[in-house]
Structure formats: C-alpha cells, structure tokens
Amino acid sequence: MDLLKARILKDGQAINEHVLKVDSFLNHQVDPVLINAVGQEFARYFADSLQGEKIDKVVTIESSGIAPAMFTAAALGVPLLILKKQASRILNSDVYQAQVHSFTKDLDYQLTVAKKYLQAGQKVLMIDDFLANGQAALGVLDICKQADVKLLGIGIVIEKSFQEGRALLEAEAMNVYSLARISKLSAETITFAD
Amino acid sequence: MDLLKARILKDGQAINEHVLKVDSFLNHQVDPVLINAVGQEFARYFADSLQGEKIDKVVTIESSGIAPAMFTAAALGVPLLILKKQASRILNSDVYQAQVHSFTKDLDYQLTVAKKYLQAGQKVLMIDDFLANGQAALGVLDICKQADVKLLGIGIVIEKSFQEGRALLEAEAMNVYSLARISKLSAETITFAD
Numbered sequence: 001m002d003l004l005k006a007r008i009l010k011d012g013q014a015i016n017e018h019v020l021k022v023d024s025f026l027n028h029q030v031d032p033v034l035i036n037a038v039g040q041e042f043a044r045y046f047a048d049s050l051q052g053e054k055i056d057k058v059v060t061i062e063s064s065g066i067a068p069a070m071f072t073a074a075a076l077g078v079p080l081l082i083l084k085k086q087a088s089r090i091l092n093s094d095v096y097q098a099q100v101h102s103f104t105k106d107l108d109y110q111l112t113v114a115k116k117y118l119q120a121g122q123k124v125l126m127i128d129d130f131l132a133n134g135q136a137a138l139g140v141l142d143i144c145k146q147a148d149v150k151l152l153g154i155g156i157v158i159e160k161s162f163q164e165g166r167a168l169l170e171a172e173a174m175n176v177y178s179l180a181r182i183s184k185l186s187a188e189t190i191t192f193a194d
Numbered sequence: 195m196d197l198l199k200a201r202i203l204k205d206g207q208a209i210n211e212h213v214l215k216v217d218s219f220l221n222h223q224v225d226p227v228l229i230n231a232v233g234q235e236f237a238r239y240f241a242d243s244l245q246g247e248k249i250d251k252v253v254t255i256e257s258s259g260i261a262p263a264m265f266t267a268a269a270l271g272v273p274l275l276i277l278k279k280q281a282s283r284i285l286n287s288d289v290y291q292a293q294v295h296s297f298t299k300d301l302d303y304q305l306t307v308a309k310k311y312l313q314a315g316q317k318v319l320m321i322d323d324f325l326a327n328g329q330a331a332l333g334v335l336d337i338c339k340q341a342d343v344k345l346l347g348i349g350i351v352i353e354k355s356f357q358e359g360r361a362l363l364e365a366e367a368m369n370v371y372s373l374a375r376i377s378k379l380s381a382e383t384i385t386f387a388d
Contacts, residue, residue: 029251029275029311032268057223063257063276067264074226081223082257117223 001041001179005192007034008158014185018160026157027064027129038179039071039127042155045177046125047076050152056122057081061111061136068157069127081117081124083140085109096146100139103132111139118147131156131178134165141172153177160185161193195235195373199386201228202352208379212354220351221258221323232373233265236349239371240319241270244346250316251275255305255330262351263321275311275318277334279303290340294333297326305333312341325350325372328359335366347371354379355387 013021025031046055059081060069066082073080089097089110096118097110118124126140137154144151152175159166159178162185169176181193207215219225240249253275254263260276267274283291283304290312291304312318320334331348338345346369353360353372356379363370375387 023308024311025273027276028278028308029273030264030267031273032264032271035264036268063260066257066260067274070224070226070229070261070264073224074230077226079219079223079225080261082221084222114217114222117218 001038003034003037004157004180007031008180008182009190012190014187014190016187017185018163020158020160020182020185020190022158026067030067035067036071038068038157039073039075041179042068042072042125042127042177043075046153046155049175049177053152054123055125055152057117057124058127059083059113059124059140060127061085061140064130065128068129068155072125072127072155076125081113083143084112086112096143098139098142098146100135102135111136111143113143115147118143118149120148121150122147123150123152125153125155126151127155129157131159131165131169131176132163134163134168137165137169137174138172141169141174155179158182159193195232197228197231198351198373201225202374202376203384206384208381208384210381211379212357214352214354214376214379214384216352220261224261229261230265232262232351233267233269235373236262236266236319236321236371237269240347240349243369243371247346248317249319249346251311251318252321253277253307253318253334254321255279255334258324259322262323262349266319266321266349270319275307277337278306280306290337292333292336292340294329296329305330305337307337309341312337312343314342315344316341317344317346319347319349320345321349323351325353325359325363325370326357328357328362331359331363331368332366335363335368349373352376353387 058073156178159181161181183193184191252267350372353375355375377387378385
C-alpha cells in the first residue's frame with residue numbers, strides 16, 4: 001500500500017535493527033484518514049481473496065490493533081471483537097484463553113475472549129498493527145481452534161519480514177496480507193521487501 | 195441519543211447496582227454502525243457547542259475508549275491521541291504522566307503520553323466509554339494542564355450519573371456531554387436520568 005509506505009518513510013523512526021516507531025500515525029497518535037484507508041484496503045483485499053466468503057466478524061488484540069481493525073469492521077459491515085490481554089488465567093468456563101509471549105515486553109499474557117462471542121462454525125478475520133514473531137497471531141489461531149471458528153485470514157499493517165512471524169503463520173496455511181513488508185531496518189534506512 | 199439508549203435497554207446487563215455490562219456492542223465486541231453514529235454525534239455536538247472553535251486532536255485512554263474516539267476523530271478530521279496506562283512511573287522527561295486510581299479494578303496506573311504530541315496552546319477533546327468516578331478524566335485534565343493544552347470538552351458514551359464523576363468535572367468547569375445518562379441500576383432495571 002503505497003500511501004502507507006510513503007508515510008512510514010516520512011514519519012517512521014528506525015530505533016535500531018529491530019524496532020520501528022510509528023507512534024505519530026499508527027499506535028500512539030492515529031491518523032484517521034490513513035488508518036481508514038488501511039481498513040478499506042483490508043476489506044477490499046479479503047473480499048477479493050476470499051471470493052465473497054462471508055466474514056462474521058473481525059478480531060483484534062487490545063490496544064494498538066483496535067483502530068485499523070475498527071475501520072476494517074466498519075468497511076465490511078461486521079462486528080469487531082477485541083481480545084483482551086489478561087495478566088493471569090481466569091478460572092471460569094465463560095472464556096477462551098491462550099498464553100502468548102511478548103518478545104517486545106518480555107512477558108507472557110493470557111489472550112482472553114468471552115466464549116459467547118465466538119460461536120462454532122463462525123468465520124473471522126484477524127487485523128493487527130504489527131507482525132514480528134507471530135506469537136499474538138498464533139494465540140488468536142489457538143483460540144479460534146478452541147472455539148471451532150475458522151480464521152479466514154490475517155491482515156497486518158506493518159510486517160517485519162526479517163522476523164519469523166510470516167513463516168510460522170504460512171506453516172499453518174494462513175492467508176496473511178501485510179500492507180507494508182519491511183525487509184531491513186537500520187538507524188539510517190527502512191527497506192521494504194517488495 | 196435514542197439509538198444508544200435503545201441498545202443499552204436491549205443488550206445491556208445490569209450486574210448489580212454499580213456495574214453495567216455493555217460487552218456486546220461497546221467494549222468487548224463493538225458494533226461499528228452504532229459506534230460510528232456515536233462518533234458522528236460527538237462531532238456534531240461539539241462543533242455546535244464550541245461554536246466552531248478549532249479542535250486540534252481527540253484524546254482517549256486505552257483501550258475501551260479507542261473505538262468511539264476513533265470515529266469522533268474521523269468525523270472531525272483530526273488525529274486521535276491514545277493515552278497509555280503504565281503500571282509505574284517512567285523516569286524520563288519525554289512523557290507527561292498523571293496517577294489515576296481505578297475503582298473498578300482497585301489499582302493505580304500512570305496515564306502516560308509522549309510530550310511531543312501535546313504542544314502548548316493546542317485544544318483537545320476527550321472521548322471515553324464510561325464516566326463513573328471521574329478519575330480517568332481528571333487524570334487527562336491534569337496532563338492537559340501540565341502540557342498547557344486546553345481541554346475543550348469531554349464526550350462520554352455512558353455516564354453513571356449516580357456516581358460522582360460529573361460533579362467533579364463540573365467543579366472544574368468542564369463541558370461534559372454524555373450520550374446516555376443512567377440514574378439507577380438494579381438487577382431488574384436500567385433507569386435513564388432524562
């Protein structure tokens with residue numbers, strides 16, 4: 001997505017070889033025009049790619065995924081389901097949980113969702129801001145399997161293609177669509193994969 | 195806002211005299227049609243109420259405020275700034291912080307924002323999902339004062355009018371606009387203030 005790549009080059013800050021800050025338009029401050037366009041593009045791509053297969057809802061993880069996922073859900077006309085990050089396991093049978101390790105923060109959390117919002121047989125699309133090690137997406141896939149829900153595809157705003165996330169998701173036969181794929185980061189330059 | 199009140203009566207669940215669950219359309223699952231309408235209504239009201247005074251950005255607190263605030267920012271055509279909840283103080287001079295007590299979770303957090311996104315003289319609007327004890331909004335006001343930014347108004351999706359938040363904000367001469375004001379909750383009924 002050219003608009004997004006241009007904005008990353010203009011306003012993104014490569015802190016080091018692993019960390020890209022996009023605070024000014026994606027995850028601390030959000031540009032509604034750009035992120036609405038991101039949502040429109042996800043809706044367009046998955047409508048095409050899934051050949052009109054019905055999407056029941058969009059899922060994301062709090063909190064940086066919410067803005068792009070909200071616009072995607074609006075463009076598709078379906079509900080958005082926000083998976084929560086809990087510090088610990090919840091001991092009741094009303095929720096699905098999956099343990100996720102965050103390499104960024106070096107801690108584990110329990111991805112958590114109320115069972116009643118994922119009904120067996122439903123089909124969902126996941127939207128998130130970043131794909132790096134793929135652990136969050138694998139957690140969502142785990143929860144979808146627990147719920148007998150089909151994860152039709154994963155839309156990512158920025159993929160760090162030099163990390164293992166995409167390979168792990170493709171090994172699970174996932175349809176992954178990233179709007180900007182970064183092959184290399186350094187303090188001086190941001191290089192795209194395509 | 196009649197559409198919202200009707201939805202609260204249809205899908206809201208009063209757990210007890212203090213807790214209203216609106217998980218199915220506002221803060222766990224989000225209905226994009228309803229919440230887009232919420233954003234449009236905030237934009238309309240504050241454009242009128244502020245008589246066209248320029249709003250530089252919309253601010254909210256992660257994560258339940260993001261969806262309504264995102265649609266409000268989109269309707270106004272201004273950036274959204276998402277204030278973060280940090281567990282502890284950050285020891286550098288790049289951020290503003292304010293300590294907030296959450297009565298719901300019975301813990302304190304540090305509302306945190308990068309200084310560069312709040313420039314002295316700017317004018318902002320705060321949007322949040324709930325107003326109860328008003329502590330989060332007072333934290334935002336504290337940060338605005340630190341930054342020499344003017345908080346023009348506060349838009350709330352659901353106000354629990356039987357708690358002290360509104361009185362505390364009006365004591366600070368705040369322009370508070372709540373789309374649904376609940377005067378009484380019980381396991382059987384939800385009563386609106388107007």
